[in-house]
Amino acid sequence: xxELPALLRVLNGERLPTPPIWIMRQAGRYLPEYRELRTxxxxxxxxxxxxxxxTEAVMQPLRRFPLDAAILFSDILVVPDAIGRKVWFxxxxxxxxxxxxxxxxxxxxxxxRAIQRLSPVYExxxxxxxxxxxxxxxxxxxxxxxxxxxxxxxxxxxxxxQARRALYERGQDVDALLDVLVEVSAQHLAQQxxxxxxxxxxxxxxAEGMPPALFQRAIVSPTAKLVARLRGxxxxxxxxxxxxxxxxxxxxxxxxxxxxxxxxxxxxSGSWARAxxxxxxxxxxxxxxxxxxxxxxxLAAAVQDTVAQFxxxxxxxNLGHGITPEAKPEHVAELVRLVKGGA
Amino acid sequence: xxELPALLRVLNGERLPTPPIWIMRQAGRYLPEYRELRTxxxxxxxxxxxxxxxTEAVMQPLRRFPLDAAILFSDILVVPDAIGRKVWFxxxxxxxxxxxxxxxxxxxxxxxRAIQRLSPVYExxxxxxxxxxxxxxxxxxxxxxxxxxxxxxxxxxxxxxQARRALYERGQDVDALLDVLVEVSAQHLAQQxxxxxxxxxxxxxxAEGMPPALFQRAIVSPTAKLVARLRGxxxxxxxxxxxxxxxxxxxxxxxxxxxxxxxxxxxxSGSWARAxxxxxxxxxxxxxxxxxxxxxxxLAAAVQDTVAQFxxxxxxxNLGHGITPEAKPEHVAELVRLVKGGA
Numbered sequence: 001x002x003e004l005p006a007l008l009r010v011l012n013g014e015r016l017p018t019p020p021i022w023i024m025r026q027a028g029r030y031l032p033e034y035r036e037l038r039t040x041x042x043x044x045x046x047x048x049x050x051x052x053x054x055t056e057a058v059m060q061p062l063r064r065f066p067l068d069a070a071i072l073f074s075d076i077l078v079v080p081d082a083i084g085r086k087v088w089f090x091x092x093x094x095x096x097x098x099x100x101x102x103x104x105x106x107x108x109x110x111x112x113r114a115i116q117r118l119s120p121v122y123e124x125x126x127x128x129x130x131x132x133x134x135x136x137x138x139x140x141x142x143x144x145x146x147x148x149x150x151x152x153x154x155x156x157x158x159x160x161x162q163a164r165r166a167l168y169e170r171g172q173d174v175d176a177l178l179d180v181l182v183e184v185s186a187q188h189l190a191q192q193x194x195x196x197x198x199x200x201x202x203x204x205x206x207a208e209g210m211p212p213a214l215f216q217r218a219i220v221s222p223t224a225k226l227v228a229r230l231r232g233x234x235x236x237x238x239x240x241x242x243x244x245x246x247x248x249x250x251x252x253x254x255x256x257x258x259x260x261x262x263x264x265x266x267x268x269s270g271s272w273a274r275a276x277x278x279x280x281x282x283x284x285x286x287x288x289x290x291x292x293x294x295x296x297x298x299l300a301a302a303v304q305d306t307v308a309q310f311x312x313x314x315x316x317x318n319l320g321h322g323i324t325p326e327a328k329p330e331h332v333a334e335l336v337r338l339v340k341g342g343a
Numbered sequence: 344x345x346e347l348p349a350l351l352r353v354l355n356g357e358r359l360p361t362p363p364i365w366i367m368r369q370a371g372r373y374l375p376e377y378r379e380l381r382t383x384x385x386x387x388x389x390x391x392x393x394x395x396x397x398t399e400a401v402m403q404p405l406r407r408f409p410l411d412a413a414i415l416f417s418d419i420l421v422v423p424d425a426i427g428r429k430v431w432f433x434x435x436x437x438x439x440x441x442x443x444x445x446x447x448x449x450x451x452x453x454x455x456r457a458i459q460r461l462s463p464v465y466e467x468x469x470x471x472x473x474x475x476x477x478x479x480x481x482x483x484x485x486x487x488x489x490x491x492x493x494x495x496x497x498x499x500x501x502x503x504x505q506a507r508r509a510l511y512e513r514g515q516d517v518d519a520l521l522d523v524l525v526e527v528s529a530q531h532l533a534q535q536x537x538x539x540x541x542x543x544x545x546x547x548x549x550a551e552g553m554p555p556a557l558f559q560r561a562i563v564s565p566t567a568k569l570v571a572r573l574r575g576x577x578x579x580x581x582x583x584x585x586x587x588x589x590x591x592x593x594x595x596x597x598x599x600x601x602x603x604x605x606x607x608x609x610x611x612s613g614s615w616a617r618a619x620x621x622x623x624x625x626x627x628x629x630x631x632x633x634x635x636x637x638x639x640x641x642l643a644a645a646v647q648d649t650v651a652q653f654x655x656x657x658x659x660x661n662l663g664h665g666i667t668p669e670a671k672p673e674h675v676a677e678l679v680r681l682v683k684g685g686a
Contacts, residue, residue: 161633161667168637168645208551208588211631211663212612213648245551247590248611268591269555288554290504294511302511305556320554324504 007069007137010282010314011199011238011261019307019315020068021339022139023332025322027057027073031329034060044089045081048074054124059131064329065336068316069137070128072192074121076143076203079184080152082114099155099162106173111184115191122195129196140197142188144204144241145181145222149174160206167214178222186229193235201240201263202226207253208245215249220256227258240284244321251276266320270309283310286320287335293324295331303338350411350480353625353657354542354581354604362650362658363411364682365482366675368665369404370416374672376403387432388424391417397467402474407672408679411659412480413471415535417464419486419546422527423495425457442498442505449516454527458534465538472539483540485531487547487584488524488565492517503549510557521565529572536578544583544606545569550596551588558592563599570601583627587664594619609663613652626653629663630678636667638674646681 004012006020028034037056041047048054054073062070077095081087085108087097100106109117129138142148153163153174167174189200207219227239242263243253254262254277264273264285273283286309291302306317317339323332347355349363371377380399384390391397397416405413420438424430428451432438443449452460472481485491496506496517510517532543550562570582585606586596597605597620607616607628616626629652634645649660660682666675 164631165633165636168631168634168641171641209608209610209664211609211629211634211645211648212615212652213645214631215610245590245610247588248593248615250591265552266554267552267558267588272555272591286554288507288511288557290508291511291554293508298511298514302554302556305554309555321552 005068005135005137005198007316008198010316013280013282013314015314018340019317021317021336022067022069022071023323024319026061026067026071028323029325030323030327031060044075045087048078049120051120051124051127055127055131058128062132062136065332066340067336069139070132071139072125072128072141072197076148077151078118078121079142079148079181079188082117083108083180083184085152094157095151097151097155100152106177108180111187114184115187118188122191125192125195125197137198138196139199139201140189140192141201141203142185144202144219145178145185145226146218147204147206148181149177150206152177160209164214167218174218178218182222182225182229186226186233189230190233190235193237197237199238199240201242202259204241204243206245207243208247210249212249216252219243220252223257254278264320270306271312274312280313282314282316284316284318286318289319289321289324289327292319292327292331292335295328295334299331299334300338303335348411348478348480348541350659351541353659356623356625356657358657361683362660364660364679365410365412365414366666367662369410369414370400371666372668373666373670374403388430391421392463394463394467394470398470398474401471405475405479408675409683410679412482413475414482415468415471415484415540419491420494421461421464422485422491422524422531425460426451426523426527428495437500438494440494440498443495449520451523454530457527458530461531465534468535468538468540480541481539482542482544483532483535484544484546485528487545487562488521488528488569489561490547490549491524492520493549495520503552507557510561517561521561525565525568525572529569529576532573533576533578536580540580542581542583544585545602547584547586549588550586551590553592555592559595562586563595566600597621607663613649614655617655623656625657625659627659627661629661632662632664632667632670635662635670635674635678638671638677642674642678643681646678
């Protein structure tokens with residue numbers, strides 16, 4: 001029987017002498033071949049909904065670097081799109097949605113219907129699974145309910161003031177929205193696993209700036225519901241939760257959401273996170289993407305520091321935030337070489 | 344002999360049954376009279392450099408609300424302006440500077456010359472001191488070296504990627520820039536105290552997203568130097584350090600910078616901060632500005648929660664971030680009433 005991929009062994013709690021490595025946004029704009037591929041679809045969502053293009057995007061970094069995981073090429077905003085909220089991408093600025101200002105607009109497609117609309121995503125997962133080597137783990141993902149809700153409430157990323165204000169002004173409406181997102185996201189992740197995903201990541205990209213009471217209400221509680229619902233749907237694969245910017249609220253997230261492993265952001269030291277996570281839990285992170293842009297001695301020092309910070313338990317090497325378009329592919333090759341410790 | 348203002352008593356370590364309150368950006372755009380006053384100067388910097396206008400701006404909120412402190416009306420970017428970097432403000436977007444891309448540009452005016460250029464600021468402090476009641480404390484301030492450096496390196500606020508990259512790519516240049524800012528900022532704060540400021544606040548508005556090693560290098564170390572230099576200049580007044588977004592790095596800041604008191608941001612619970620600050624240190628914060636926008640029951644609950652979170656030691660009530668232009672003055676009146684516990 002083939003050995004389990006290194007990433008899955010670590011997610012199961014094993015400490016490996018060389019941490020497995022993958023890179024958030026490893027299929028992306030820093031690769032010239034991705035920029036070329038991207039021109040073949042009119043819109044970014046069209047690209048995501050093309051199983052052939054999504055599969056090719058996933059394969060591109062794997063051809064260049066001996067990475068330990070592939071991650072589905074998709075976007076966290078396919079979920080609002082699938083429940084009937086218009087989503088579009090402004091070049092160089094990011095996603096836009098019509099803000100949920102009017103309560104009449106708070107009517108969404110059913111989860112069943114949403115999952116039908118997302119069938120191209122599951123087809124992409126099947127194709128990717130067939131294309132990648134056995135030792136490469138395949139990660140499925142979704143945005144966490146609060147992060148997706150912030151985009152829906154604000155109409156864009158970045159500032160979360162309006163979304164947080166909505167929690168104060170019409171908290172029950174927001175709770176209901178989060179419940180909708182929990183159900184659709186759970187179904188969406190379960191379908192990815194049925195199509196071949198080996199493990200899952202929940203991206204809480206906007207965990208920052210939340211007072212502890214709101215963090216509990218809009219982040220910890222919906223994430224715990226999402227994980228529990230996934231388990232209720234019979235999904236047993238490991239789930240990595242990544243509460244970016246959680247700061248002092250990291251511990252509450254680590255202990256009360258039920259995730260299997262934790263993504264650690266750039267500003268949080270691995271040893272600090274280790275001391276606050278349940279014993280033996282795998283941690284993932286957290287090289288500064290700007291160290292990767294810089295390269296050279298600064299990169300080598302930052303890699304060494306990262307490995308040392310996480311050395312106390314199971315570790316998956318990654319960045320603490322997505323790779324930036326400015327990163328040179330040669331620096332990524334150097335990073336992988338540094339982590340793998342070989343020539 | 345008159346009693347010390349409540350704010351200073353708390354900064355000296357006293358626990359008061361009713362916390363003193365002031366509000367970051369209490370003189371500002373949420374007040375219609377400020378918006379009117381602002382039209383009397385052509386540029387925002389002209390406004391800051393007019394002692395008469397700056398004094399009037401400071402007095403406006405004091406006429407409306409029984410606040411315990413006034414804070415100098417100025418901007419953290421008067422320091423780069425004074426050392427010879429062009430600063431301008433784009434309406435609705437924020438400040439702009441020519442980014443420090445070229446090493447030839449890294450030549451600055453001397454601290455002595457900068458302080459001469461900032462004389463209208465000290466005249467404003469004198470006028471404000473003469474205008475406010477005795478029981479109202481007067482706070483002077485500056486931006487922390489790293490925060491000011493991010494604006495200088497990036498040319499704007501918000502994203503700090505280029506500034507962080509500079510730390511990796513030309514760290515010694517950045518260290519030298521931080522040293523320049525330490526010296527000018529120390530002189531600038533000392534002049535404010537000579538002109539009448541009772542205490543000081545150092546705004547580290549961009550403490551977020553820094554890996555621990557960079558947090559130590561660019562935030563803790565320059566802030567410690569700044570506080571030490573201030574003491575060397577004979578300044579003995581309390582210094583509040585506000586490392587907004589420090590997250591898990593808050594503790595390092597609390598213990599190694601030498602500040603007298605700590606500002607706590609919105610996402611950090613008062614009790615968590617208390618447990619990590621030196622025993623008996625005054626803490627300031629941290630109501631969510633969006634709770635103030637919302638008003639009503641949500642505001643009352645958030646105020647109660649904030650007071651309870653900080654109840655274990657000396658507390659100055661404030662927001663965890665500046666008040667937003669959307670906040671209604673009536674909500675501010677209600678906030679002060681709630682904190683003061685009176686009719």
